[in-house]
Amino acid sequence: MKKLKYILSLALLLAFTACDKRNDNVVTPNVGDAFPQIIKLADEGDGELEDEDKFSFKIDLADRVDPSGESLEGKIIPLKKTVKVNFEVGDIKGFSKLSDYIKDAKAFYEIDDCTTSEDANISLNLVFDANTGKGSVDFPAGVEEIEVEFETNDALFDDDVLNTTDRSLEVKLTGLANAESDVTVNTANTFKYEVLDDEGIHGEYELDVNNAAEFNKFIALFGLINEDVKGLKASDVDEITIEFAYDEFKAVIKLKETEMVTECGETEEKNKEIEIEGGLEELGLKTLSGDVEFADDIEQEDGTEAEFKYSGSFEISGKELVLTLTGEYNDDEIEEITLTFSK
Amino acid sequence: MLFAQRPPALPTFVQINKKGILMTFKQLLIFFLLMCGSGMAMAQQGIIKGKITGQDNEQLAGATVLVNGTTNSTAADLNGNYQFYVAPGSRSLTVRYLGYRDTVINVTITAGQLTVLNVTMKSRQSALKDVVITGYTEGQAKALNQQKNADNIKNIIAADQIGKFPDPNAAEALQRVPGVTIERDQGEGRYVSVRGLAPQFTNTSVNGEQIPSPEADVRYVALDAIPSDQLASIEVTKALTPDMDGDAIGGSINLITRSAQSNIPAISGTLGGGYNNLMRKGNMQGQLQYGQRFGKNQKFGLLLNSNYYQNNLGSDGIERAINDNELELRDYELTRTRLGLSSSLDYRFNNHHEVYFRTLYSRFSDREWRRRYVFKPEDEEIEKLTKDRYESQSVLSLNAGAKHTFKSFLLDYEAQYSYAEQNTPYDNEAAFISGNASTLNYTDTRYPSISTDQDYTNNSQYQFDELGMGSTIAKDKNLTAKMNFTIPYKINSSNGIIKFGAKVRSKNKNYSINQNTYENLGGVPNLDQFVGSPVKNQFMGGRYQMGNPLDVSSLIRYFNANPSQFELQIADKAADEALESFKASEDVLATYLMGRQQIKKLMILGGVRYERTKVSYDSKDVVIAANGDLEAIRPISGSNVYDFVLPQLHFKYDLSKLTNLRAAITYSYARPNFSEIIPSQEINREDRVATIGNANLQPVKALNYDLMAEHYFGSVGIASAGLFYKKLDNFIYRRTVFNSPYPTTGTVIIPRIDITQSQNGNDADVMGAEIAFQRRLSFISFLKDFSLYLNYTYTHSKARIQSRNASETNANATEEIRLPGQASHVGNTLLAYEGRKFSARLSVNFNGSYLSELGGTKDEDIFIKNRVQLDATAGYAINRKFRLFVEALNLTNQPLQAYQGTPNQYIQREFYSYWLRMGLKFNL
Incomplete structure (x- = not known):
């Protein structure tokens, strides 16, 4: 009887030790x-x-x-x-x-x-x-x-x-x-x-702001996403440039209006600028003509963000860039607009 | 007759105002003084106390002792012990127990003195030479005797019965009770619903005192954590008495642990092993129990019980997300263990006074590997994931108390410490993604077909997506103290008792989470570098291929060796940890007064219980900014106080000594789940949705009507039928308020956002009928060794909630639904053969379909399909001490099936195959 008790107790102890086998092959991660x-x-x-x-x-x-x-x-x-x-x-x-x-x-x-x-x-x-x-x-x-x-x-x-x-x-x-x-x-x-090859799309281009047709098309195209641009007149603008940089499109509208800017202790008078930037989603490289698409998010009044997207094509001829784009922003769309820039 | 003169008032069941409370207390005080007066008048009675046993010294729980010629009677407790106050003089007592011959004893009672009277009864069936009495019949007799003599409507399962069904845990043992349904996890029972009400409407106690839930967000206990081998019996009370906690609408489950019975050492146990067909792996179980009473007068009792069960199981499953057009293949592998340790120490100073200390520790562990494919045709992606998680649920319950028998009253008191913990030390899941287009075809809704552009089991095409590694711990601690006084009295020839008492309970619950999710910073190889071996020969009968699975441990080893390739998702970590963690405290004060009066054949039990609950919570708000960034995490607190006055009234009429009619009108309530009341909030301004807790949520209130007729067979058996109706008020449902300002009070931060919150407000009705039949078929000569066990419950429910079609313009629209978790049809059938040495049982458990989850629209409601499980057991008694057994479960490989909208639109099918257990039981 006693032997049996010992045997049973031992069997039970062995069973309990099996509890630990549940954590086989566990690796503790180095976190925190x-x-x-x-x-x-x-x-x-x-x-x-x-x-x-x-x-x-x-x-x-x-x-x-x-x-x-x-x-x-x-x-x-x-x-x-x-x-x-x-x-x-x-x-x-x-x-x-x-x-x-x-x-x-x-x-x-x-x-x-x-x-x-x-x-x-x-x-x-x-x-x-x-x-x-x-x-x-x-x-x-x-x-x-x-x-x-x-x-x-x-x-x-x-x-x-x-x-x-x-x-x-x-x-x-x-x-x-x-x-x-x-x-x-x-x-x-x-x-x-x-x-980046400046014989291709990369580089900086300028829009002729004195060409009323081109200027109005530019305003119509980018006024879609920027209220400040929408209200511009040619007489307000000193210069409009666009740049296709590494993975980024940038348009800078340099206004005639100036402001005093202090940087690192030095103050100077500078023209005000409006910048429009977008990440390049698609761009034809190593070619004189191809597709282009750029997009970004714009913060809304209530703090949410809405995406804009411009897509179309480009064609380079000598120092001249012809850019044809359509635009989407919120529920608004701009139909195809063609702009001509020069390098 | 006290109750005839002063029937207990049934005040409207509401949370009362202060004035209402005071008036009620005044009435209670008068009632109490009257009762005490009556009790004092009975101080000159004598006391009879003793133990009722069978010929083999087995305790006969539930046996009745009646003073002939009076209405004065009592019933033996679980250990066969009884005591009651009897008028002095020469008395003739009749002791009754189903399956045993009535025993008549003459005894002389002296006023103010205690007389010990132990009774040994003879089995009725010993006269029937061809009928074999087995442990099962004994267990059935214990259960039915207790049930028969109970003052209220309850069902009891005795340990001997539990042992005869192949039910490894308390949840599965409970599925044999009429009106009880269980929710399963991986084929094993886990949560219990009583009478069609979800698990949160049922409370769970150990030795009469509630135990906390190891899980973080709920109150109800996962009963697969409690091994059935630890239990002496299980009581399911369907109509509450005032001396019971009032927070149970569906029912109250009491798990009773074992205690020592005699000075002869009782050593019993089980050794066994088994086999899971799906995993082709073994399982093992062992149990050892020792109990003995010591000392000259057996004053000291000690019982130690331990058990261990390791089960290797798994499942093959398919899940479908209809709205997203996604399909998952799920391959589960699990190792589950159940460890139970319990002890019971008691010391009887003399026949008047005893103290006890009972402990129960149970530990359930679950190691789970979940291997998945997720086919996403809309995204042209296939995800391959593996989860490796370990979770343990521990429950510790320590009860210390005493019972005193004084000349004119009984006193018992108890203190309890209980602690529950769910510890998940690791919960790791890794995901890889392949840009592999797939097409899903649901022509065969049971087995959808999958076609892919490339072989989806080719691991080299899967790129690392994320590795999540988390740990959580939930703790819940209860400290309880209670005291009960029982005072006997007699008015004319009618005996009765007054009982009153009080209880305080302090609960502290908290949950903390640590979550680290890493994405690829650069350099993590594709999945083919982290593969393991398949764990099964085939999946879903070979219909789908799983290939070589992702080995998470291999990936974590790589993570540890190459941390520079992994990027922690910091905002996700902050949001996850803040949103889910909380601290809560809850203090409950309860007091009650009740009387039990026997008027000839009618027993009336009535009284009232008062409970006050004070709760407070600390949690955090998580605000997601309009651009999707994590904007803020803010601490938040909430608190609430609520009172309940719960009148209870029970009637029991003895049509004959074997037939009872019962009726009850009771009031009860159910506290909200912690997940609904924790005031944490997730404010997502990007999606304009918010989910917020509701610390002011009130408990669900219920008025319950019960009617039951029961006839017991002298040869051990029962035929019963009952009706029940429950009217629920303040039913809790999730409501969405469209375009609400946030916060809803005070300064508005967000003008328009859709807020979803659990709220009170709607009524619900539950009604049903239950029938049960069980008896040995000894009246049919060729079936004399067979027993039949049948029960069936029909339940119907309806509740009104905010319409799922509600919008800004019709936010108050409502619709009627069936209560989640309520199955219309539930039943059990058991056919048992009991020979001299050989016994066998075939049991069928039927769970009807029920609404599992409310969807956004009616078409998105998720239902669990009905399920029939067939189990079989057989045993062979080598001699009186040793018995071989074999058990086979889920013989027909019944799956868990969920559907959405229409019954053939499956969204989940999970198969477990069958599994076996066999071994040796001994009783030395």
Whole structure:
């Protein structure tokens, strides 16, 4: 009888130990404070016209939960200790040697809107070898973002022909030196820099504001999304330019009216400007004619956002750009309007 | 006759104002003094106390002891113990118990003294040589004797019965009770509905005191967390008496744990294992119980009980979202464990005074892997997901109390600490997406066909979408103290009792959540780098392919090794954690006064209960800005106080010693779910919709009418029929106020927004009929070893809610619906064979279809289709101590099926196949 009791008790104990088997193959994730600070490339890419003499990329930190709870969307929590970030420039296209294009490099960060670390003689110990493409830069403690700027050979790609092949390079972060385990770096993402061809659609164009027909068409087209533009008369406007930049369309209406603007302690009189911007959803590249579409959201009076979209086609002939667009915004539509710009 | 002179008032059942409360208290005070006076007048009675057992020393719960020639009687409790006050002199007592011969005993009673009278009864069936008495019949007898002698309408299941059905948990054991339906999860019973009312209308107690719910947002207890092996019996009270908590409209479930009976060590247990056909995996179970009384006069009793059950189960399912034209394949794999530990210690100082301490700890764990494909033809996407979650629900109940028998009154009091917790230490789900177009065809509504441009099981096409990793913990703690006085009295030749008491309960509940969802910052590989092995040979009988599943643990290992490729969704984290977490406290004060009077064959029980509830909550508002950004998270608090006066009146008329007629008019209420009253708010200005809690929500009130006729068979059995009607007031429903200013009071921040909130306001009616029949077929010679068990309940309900077609112009339009959770038809059938050594049972449980969820329109209402489950058990008694058993469940592979709008428009079909358990039961 006693033996039986012991056997039964043992069997029951064994059964209870089976409770723990339920958590087989469980991996505890490193979340919360165990999730490290991540150094990453701030952008996926950028591009400048072929005669530009510099380009840059930025390195920043991934947002984290704001310990104070003030910023609900999170914010960058700067590092507590400086780390060295290694990077590499490579995957060059449209040229054979990196050193033919990149002449020099520097790194800095913004201290405020008017001052950089360079102005304050703070060195980020940038090291860059244009022959190998490898480099390193300090990401200092207490800083949210740093920028590495390359001085380029502005003549290398500056031609007068429409290029049909890519001219680009890529930057990757490759690792960290002297970093502790609570800081890591994203080495998977790349920053692609593209040389934009000013024989194609990219570049800046001007509308003849003295051409009443063209001016009125412009006002009708963009007055759809901007009440200030809608009410403009030709006599109010000094200049209208549009620009197809990297992934972005921008129209600037420079008014004759001026205002006093103070920047970094200096005050000067400047023309007032109205800007219209949109992200390029579609754009024909390496061609003199193609499709174009750009869109963005505009905040409404009640705080909601509504999308506008312009789509159509372009045709380049010499220094002249003919742009044919239709527009949509809220429930309103603008039928096809053709505008002519000159470079 | 006190009640004839002063019938208990049935005041209008409302939450009363202060003046109303004072007047009622005045009346109660007079009533109380009258009752005490009567009790004092009876101080010169003697007391008889004892235990009623059978020939094998089994306690005969529910046996009646009647003083011949009077109306003075009592019924034995669950352990066969009885006590009552008897006029002094030579008395003749008759002891009755279904299935046993009436026993007549002569005894001399001395005024003011206690006489101990233990009775051993002889089985009626021992005279029938060919009839075998088994544990099942004994259990049935215990249950029916208690049911027969109860003052109110209740159903009882004894432990021996529970053990004979293949029901591993309390919920599944309860499905055998007339009028009870259960909601299942993965084929196992979980929530219990009584008489067509959703689970929140039923309260759950352990040893007579409510236990908290481990779940965060509800009050009702998931009864699959309570192993049935821990229970001595289950009572389902369908008409409340004033000494019971008043917050039960459907019914009150009391789970009673076991206690020690004699000085002979009682060791019993079960060892077994089994097999799940769908998963092709085993299960295991074990139970060990030890009980003994110690000391010269067996003063100290100790019972220890433990059990463990591990079940490996799963399901194959299809789910359809009609409005979004989406289809899901769901492959579940689960490991569930149930651990139960209980103890009962009692010490009887003498025949007048005893103390006890009872504990129950139960722990239910559920490890779940859910592997899914979601086909989204409109988006030309297919999602592939796996969830890996572990959840444990623990309930701890500690009851300490005492019972005192004084010369002129009985006193019992108890303190209880109970704690419930639902802990989800990890809830991880990962999703990958493929840009693979698919076409869904519902020509066969049971098995829709899927065609895709590319092989959807090819994991290399799935790109990482998100990885969610969360943990939650919900805690609920009750501290309760109560006290009851019972005073006997006699008016002319009619005996009666006055009972009064009070209770206080303090509840603290809180819920916290930690959620981290990561998306791809760059570099996370496609799904083919994180695959596991299929867990089943085939899915849905081979109709669909599942391929190699996503292994979440493999992905989390990658996440830990490469955190720089993952981006935390910070605003989502803040909103999720703020919106769902809360703290709540609830204090309840209750007092009651009741009388029970036997007037010849008529028993009248009447009285009134008063309950005051004070609640307060702390939570947070989440405001989503018009541009979709998270705008603000603000702390918010709410509180409420409500009072109820609940008159109760019960009649029981003995047409014969085996036939009762019962009637009851009772008042009760049901508190709102926490999820409805927590004042948290989600204000989405982008979509112009808001969901806000309602801290001022009032409980649902009910007036209940019950009528029941029951005839018991002397050979153990019952035929009964009953009618019930419930009128619900302040029924809670979700109402949308279109274009409301927000907030609804004070300074307006948002001029126009659609606000959805749970509100009171509408009436509902529930009515029904239930019939039950159970008896051994010994009156048919060739079926003498067979028993039949039948019960059926019909329920009808209607409630008025805001019309789903309501809009700004007709916001007050209403429509009539059937109450969610109410099945029209519910029933059980059991055919049992009981031979000398071999026994077998075939049971069928029928759950009719019911409305599960109200949709935005009537066509979007979701119903659970009716379901018939066939289970079988068999046992072979090797000798008196050892018995082999085998149980088979869900033999016909009945699926869970949900449909939307019309019955053939399935939106969910889930199959579990059958599973088996077998083993050895012993009673040493």
